[in-house]
Amino acid sequence: MSKMANSFSEFWPIYLRAHSVPLCRALHYCASICGLFAVAMVAFTGNLWWIAFGLVGSYAFAWAGHFKVENNVPLTFKHPLWSLIADYRMFFLWAGGRLGQHLAAAGVSAKG
Template sequence: MVGNMSKKFNSFKEFYPYYLSEHQNLNCRRLHFAGSCLVITLIFVAILKSSYMLLWLLPVIGYGFAWVGHFFFEKNRPATFTYPLYSLIGDWVMFKDIIQGKLDI
């Protein structure tokens, strides 16, 4: 597994190019996107059905899809382990960039 996990970032703006460099494989990005879509869907279902216990599945779905992408396709260590907050923000910014057509999947 590769990656520069020892670098310290002073801002999310500085971190995001690194984050994208760790998500070059299309299958990895697709899995991130699918996981994010399922997270949004699960939130809506939990609210609509007042089944708030379903929300415990959010990290399993969100991280599960992403980590499969990293371990099996990208062959790197997820940034979540070293940069948890920036990585979470990066997931949603990448999701937005995919929806806006700025990134391919």
């Protein structure tokens, strides 16, 4: 990240540019699903081991997207909370078919 973000609204387009390759975003969607599944399983079973599954599964997918696809460093290392929020914001915008306008505003092609 070349410029330090002082707010989430400044961070959001930086986050999207760090996820410019569609395959990287797809791996992040898998990561988000792992996290949501783990939370649901903890709520359903009461077994806290699902948290480990959620963390390992989520980071495995997301970091593969950065280290193997985007060839960049995850923003989690500099802004962990904002990155988590942005991960789920990106996921739900994508699921709702509204991510394209955010990508375009950040200067990212939705098609890669």
